[in-house]
Amino acid sequence: MSKPILATTSLAGCFGCHMSILDIDERILELIELVEFNKSPIDDIKKFTKKCDIGLIEGGCCNSENVHVLKDFRENCKILVSLGECAIMGGLPAMRNGIPIKECLEEAYLNGPTVVGNTTGIIPNDPELPMLLDKVYPCHEVVKIDYHLPGCPPRADLIWEALVALVTGDEMKMPYEVIKFD
């Protein structure tokens, strides 16, 4: 039987959730035996080369590109998992949601103490840059998400248990201590 195929991505996240995947430590060598990796920053495959069984999503959507990537994941993965607080509810980046994006840009590029030289008032706007969304959106508001793994980041043990359960079809152990956000 061929191995289940795993893909991962980081949208508007901090990469901490991916670091938590690596925190399964020596089990990463077991994981390599258990699943085949496809598109993922961990392995450097940057485009889907085949349909996948499991997709892990870190981060919510803060720009048009995030949305594009998330939809691409939905299309290519049978099961999608929101990994961590940012994917589940926007997380820290969603703190900008109550504030007009214009104010955020002005603070960063016009008002700070080290943009004194920006006398012509440049704010990045090149066509090469993706569109910022009005808000940061949790993944399940953009596509259907099958499972949520809480935590910021979710603990390595929780990620490991969940992957093993998804791969083997066995019921997942969920002791009280692992079901918390931080």
Added chain:
Amino acid sequence: MGQKITIEPVTRVEGHGKVTIHLDNEGNIAQTRLHIVEFRGFERFVQGRPYWEAPVLVQRLCGICPVSHHLAAAKALDVIVGAGTGDGLTPTGEKMRRLMHYGQFFQSHTLHFFHLAAPDLLFGIDGDPLKRNIIGIALENKELAVQGVMMRKYGQEVIRATAGKKIHGTGAIPGGINKHLSEEDKEYLLNGDDPINIAKMIDWSQAALEFFHDYHKKNKDIIDEFIDFPSSYLSLVRKDGALDIYHGVLRAVDPEGKKILHDVDYQEYYKYIDEEVRSWSYMKFPYLKEIGTKTGWYSVGPLARLNTADFIDTPLAQKEFEKFKAYNNGKPSNKPMHYHWARLIEILHAAEKMKELLNDPDLLEGELVIKGNKSYEGVGLLEAPRGTLFHHYKINDNDQIEMANLIVSTTNNNQPMNEAVNQVATKMMTGKQKITEGMMNAVEVAIRAYDPCLSCATHALGQMPLEITLLDQNNKVIDNKTSV
């Protein structure tokens, strides 16, 4: 779907980092750009939050080196709560933070070397991209993969023991630290079962350097000749000129080693540094004010630190530092691939420092926190694994943050990375109408030397999805390629 999202249709592939190359009439390179395409707005949305939240909030900009943000914010808040500017803490407070920071260096640098750089070295710059990764290493050379995984684990365990949690911990608080090191963790980290003990970590750090020296001897074309351009270098150094990643003064040297920023107090960093905004990238371009935007840019990170520091205060790393200096005739190395070399020397230094600290009784007992007279503004600065990190906060009478300014390490390397891309592209693509896989990899290898943690300014684990577009003089796309 509950809410309406207004989105432009996106046809281009995922790309946090993107390179564009413009050609002139003769087919020569007219311009190259490394675009950074993410924006967060942190400076604005943190306003109004209570100041003591900063160390736990800001670290969520970057899960690869959260400790650096955690500590830089805490150092800025030390100033605000009147606990001095970096050297006013209790011995326990300062040493616990230092141990956390060396643990962070150790894990972040090993992550970069084994997971990101080693694959290029083992499989070659134009090796099979499907193999050029840690999984490829695990299948090819299991021992090396195990070393990489376990060294990173050790660093993460040090962070857990000092910050309470491997990622996004809570150890540092304004004016100090919230706990002691436990006897149990001390014993575990010093003398744990093989390989989790400090002796093994020092051994393996030396072995990694040996691996590099051996590779260097056989591949001078890649390490010495592949990229080479003059740059200035900036970093923190201890007052006596020693390498110090936690506290000190700001120094910058020019490509020849002449000091251009003379060991200044970083509380006034904004007098010396400004950032240029360019329309085509969300990442700003810092420069030394006195010199100006054109040539005032500088590099930061492992290579910059070894280029600015006078010596290293641990014996094994100092020996390696001397070799490094001798190889470069006592001058700064202007070869970005030497970043890898410098990074490995710092891994060894961090291991030696952790050993010193783990044996220090101050970690087990003593006052944790110190407080003095409140002030309304503070700057926290330290050397993150990828380079100098600036945090600057102002608060109001209600203890709310009123202003936040951050210059993250990778932002400091913005211009140097653009220079490196330009050099490699010019060398490999002049007169060519087609992008080859080898060229793509070469551009990536050049960027990767800087270990760009785009997670701070954006995200993506060094291995960024890269899209290269080749345009002719009329901005018509001639070729477009995305790395696999």
